[in-house]
Amino acid sequence: MKRSPVLFASLCLLLLLSSCRPSPTVPSGERMWDIDYNFLLVADSLVLQEERPMHLLIVPDAADTFVVYKDDPLVVAQIEIIPEDSIDSVWVKVARDQLTQGWVHESALLSAVVPDDPISQGIQLFSNRHVVATLSLCIIALAAWLLRRKRKQRFHLVHIDDIASPYPMLLCLAFAAATVLYTTIQIFVPEMWVQFYYHPSLNPFGQPTLLALFLTLAWLIVVLSIASMDEVRRSLPATESVLYALSLLAILAGIYLFFSIATQYFLGYFLWIVYAALALWQYWRRHRPRFRCGQCGAPLHSCGQCPKCGAMNE
Numbered sequence: 001m002k003r004s005p006v007l008f009a010s011l012c013l014l015l016l017l018s019s020c021r022p023s024p025t026v027p028s029g030e031r032m033w034d035i036d037y038n039f040l041l042v043a044d045s046l047v048l049q050e051e052r053p054m055h056l057l058i059v060p061d062a063a064d065t066f067v068v069y070k071d072d073p074l075v076v077a078q079i080e081i082i083p084e085d086s087i088d089s090v091w092v093k094v095a096r097d098q099l100t101q102g103w104v105h106e107s108a109l110l111s112a113v114v115p116d117d118p119i120s121q122g123i124q125l126f127s128n129r130h131v132v133a134t135l136s137l138c139i140i141a142l143a144a145w146l147l148r149r150k151r152k153q154r155f156h157l158v159h160i161d162d163i164a165s166p167y168p169m170l171l172c173l174a175f176a177a178a179t180v181l182y183t184t185i186q187i188f189v190p191e192m193w194v195q196f197y198y199h200p201s202l203n204p205f206g207q208p209t210l211l212a213l214f215l216t217l218a219w220l221i222v223v224l225s226i227a228s229m230d231e232v233r234r235s236l237p238a239t240e241s242v243l244y245a246l247s248l249l250a251i252l253a254g255i256y257l258f259f260s261i262a263t264q265y266f267l268g269y270f271l272w273i274v275y276a277a278l279a280l281w282q283y284w285r286r287h288r289p290r291f292r293c294g295q296c297g298a299p300l301h302s303c304g305q306c307p308k309c310g311a312m313n314e
């Protein structure tokens with residue numbers, strides 16, 4: 001229990017480091033969207049100018065403007081380059097509907113919208129909220145762990161005191177690999193990620209190799225998550241299943257932070273191999289199912305008390 005403040009401090013440090021990472025931009029300056037592209041407004045509001053921006057005669061101070069609000073869909077109707085404009089030379093005309101159309105600087109538009117696609121919105125939500133979500137998850141899991149320790153109850157945790165199933169361990173490995181790959185794409189081919197953000201797909205076929213590999217891992221993670229939850233439900237009583245799932249989520253969040261930072265310093269590849277070797281060895285040595293409970297059929301690693309029904313298996 002004395003180690004928990006150290007754990008907490010390291011976690012805060014990790015979070016701080018991870019929030020310093022550079023956000024992906026389009027390095028080549030190439031626009032990944034064009035006329036007829038659909039955006040969704042996520043900022044509270046966006047001011048549009050009614051008149052078309054003019055060459056050499058930039059925005060009069062009292063230009064007529066109007067406001068569109070959060071969750072309004074916006075379609076790109078026209079793109080105009082005004083090289084004399086000192087703020088942003090690219091003006092975009094967007095339309096909410098037939099009657100509501102107006103002009104805005106490209107930079108102002110992009111900071112207020114997301115592509116109108118659930119995958120892009122998911123990516124945006126994740127990149128904005130992952131630090132808060134991770135911190136809350138870890139605090140809840142830590143509180144649950146302390147509470148169970150105080151009551152001298154067992155706390156099942158992947159890798160440490162795992163259930164007799166390979167799926168949670170494989171889920172962690174797949175998640176770590178996906179994080180390494182995701183960070184690699186962000187570092188070496190950021191255009192690929194921006195392209196994917198504006199034109200997302202869940203189909204790994206026909207994508208560039210790195211992206212195809214990432215999407216395959218994403219599908220593997222979905223399958224392993226379902227398999228893990230099913231195994232947890234079969235191996236542990238209800239309350240412990242919930243706690244196990246919660247701590248697994250916290251571990252995954254930790255894995256994401258750790259491997260995304262390590263990969264930025266090019267250590268992620270080596271550390272993933274070490275992690276995979278240790279995880280597989282630990283599973284084989286301590287958590288591989290070798291018996292079944294005589295009473296409820298739950299998989300067991302060794303004889304003794306069944307964690308699911310409490311029956312003694314001699």
Ligand SMILES: [Zn+2]
Nearest residue numbers: 293296306309
């Ligand atoms: Zn049992």
